[in-house]
Amino acid sequence: MDMIADFDLTAHNTFGLKSTADRAVLIDDAAMLPELAKASAETGRPLKILGGGSNVVLAERLDAIVAIMRIAGRSVNQQTTDATIVTAGAGENWHDFVVWTVDQGIAGLENLAGIPGTVGAAPIQNIGAYGAQLSDFFQSLTAYDLKTGTIETFDAEACRFAYRQSAFKSEPGRYVILTVTLALPRTWKAKRDYAGLDRLPEDATARAVLDHVVALRASKLPDWRVLGNAGSFFHNPVVSAEAARAFEDAPQYPQVDGTVKLSAGWLIEQSGLKGFRLGPAGTYDRHALVLVNHGGATARDIAALATHIRDKVRIRYGVDLVQEPIVL
Ligand SMILES: Cc1cc2nc3c(=O)[nH]c(=O)nc-3n(C[C@H](O)[C@H](O)[C@H](O)COP(=O)(O)OP(=O)(O)OC[C@H]3O[C@@H](n4cnc5c(N)ncnc54)[C@H](O)[C@@H]3O)c2cc1C
Structure with a gap:
């Protein structure tokens, strides 16, 4: 099996974050998995699966075997x-x-x-x-x-x-x-x-x-090939109907179970963070829920920005935003 050492993943995540995997392999057949699992156990490197890299925040150095999913059909x-x-x-x-x-x-x-x-x-x-x-x-x-x-x-x-x-x-x-x-x-x-x-x-x-x-979609979201991003960065918070009364001005989406979904994008925008920039990372100037890489950002830059946003929204609205992309 062809495993590539020090594999550059920058072009394999839509955020365009700088990231290198210790080992990487393209997986196009399920029959490769037992051998990959064995290599993972023997080397102590976890096996991590990467698809299109559109819902992940990749660490700068991934001490792992990254299997890039290519099973077709x-x-x-x-x-x-x-x-x-x-x-x-x-x-x-x-x-x-x-x-x-x-x-x-x-x-x-x-x-x-x-x-x-x-x-x-x-x-x-x-x-x-x-x-x-x-x-x-x-x-x-x-x-x-x-x-x-x-x-x-x-x-x-x-x-x-x-x-x-x-x-x-x-x-x-x-x-x-x-x-x-x-x-x-x-x-x-x-x-x-x-x-x-x-x-x-x-x-x-x-x-x-x-x-x-x-x-x-093209009219609302930045093209990740031009401005790196992972789509919506936080889940829309779901609160009780009673808690939702505190958000009179906010868009509200009642759910079948009686809870109410709020717009995370609206909460971020109202916290003054639409188009906000922290180093090479920022929020998209047309959609505050989308975090973007203005160039050269790493997972640390995204984490610092996400923490800043969560803190601001928590202080202003008492809502804890939950991150959507998975940290690999
Ligand atoms: C511009 C933009 C718009 C988006 N819009 C939406 C949207 O409208 N709705 C929505 O729901 N999402 C949206 N997303 C998020 C993303 O597209 C989805 O979550 C998508 O399913 C991620 O697919 P991926 O192959 O890129 O997964 P990756 O980002 O590669 O992986 C995501 C997670 O899944 C795991 N994984 C991937 N493949 C496998 C596998 N075969 N087996 C086991 N684990 C696996 C990875 O280990 C990782 O934990 C958007 C993202 C972007 C960049």
Whole structure:
């Protein structure tokens, strides 16, 4: 197996943070995993999986074996009376996979178009956007268990999906997701009940929704190829209905369980931190929830900025913001 020493990961994370891995390897076959697990045990270096690097803060030096996920493959498996069942390898690009389904006349994933990263990482935080989330379509996944050396199948219940959460987040580093299988409903109607999508006609095609979502995203988020970022940096806080009364002026999104979701971006902006800069890191001047790398930033710069933001928001609003990207 070809392991590369002192591998530069700067181009492998959308933040563009300077980072070097002790060892790195491209993983395109699940059969490589037992050997990688052995190398990890023998050298004492943890095995860390990297997909598209769009939801991570990479340390400047990663004393680890970093396996960059490249397992490919996508297929339509089956048509049931209700759904079309599709499977993709963990290393497939998520957006390309969405486009592939829509191009074949299989609708459902269009609201999730344009999310960077790989298929295999999508279940980790139950990716979501524009009124849809992965768990709406999830059927099962296969994952290699680094603890037992076996390949396990997880159904939706075993994944314990919630808002930007899954079982995989509570046991980080244990499972390597290999394939993801989704059930896309055969009876379909454009999902337009989200701000910005209501402008689409009622009979909009899945392709039209996809194009519209991609355009909306481009108008709101900086292109990470131009201005390094990891998308939304903090979760939107969820508070009790009673606590939400203290936020009269804030946008509020009541949830089905009676709690209220607040906008982390609004809290940061109202704390005077939109477009704020601390060294080479800052908040995006058009969207305070997005932290950006103005050039040459490291994980330390991002951590210092994140701490500053959390402190300001806690002092002003008494809300503890929770970071979304995972520190590897
Ligand atoms: C501009 C921008 C916009 C974004 N918009 C959204 C959005 O709208 N909605 C949303 O939910 N997210 C969004 N994100 C976050 C990100 O795109 C998603 O979380 C995505 O699923 C991360 O995929 P990745 O392959 O880049 O994962 P990485 O960043 O490489 O990894 C993330 C975590 O998953 C683990 N991991 C990755 N692959 C595997 C695997 N195969 N098996 C086990 N563990 C694995 C890694 O170890 C790490 O802990 C955005 C990010 C950016 C940069």
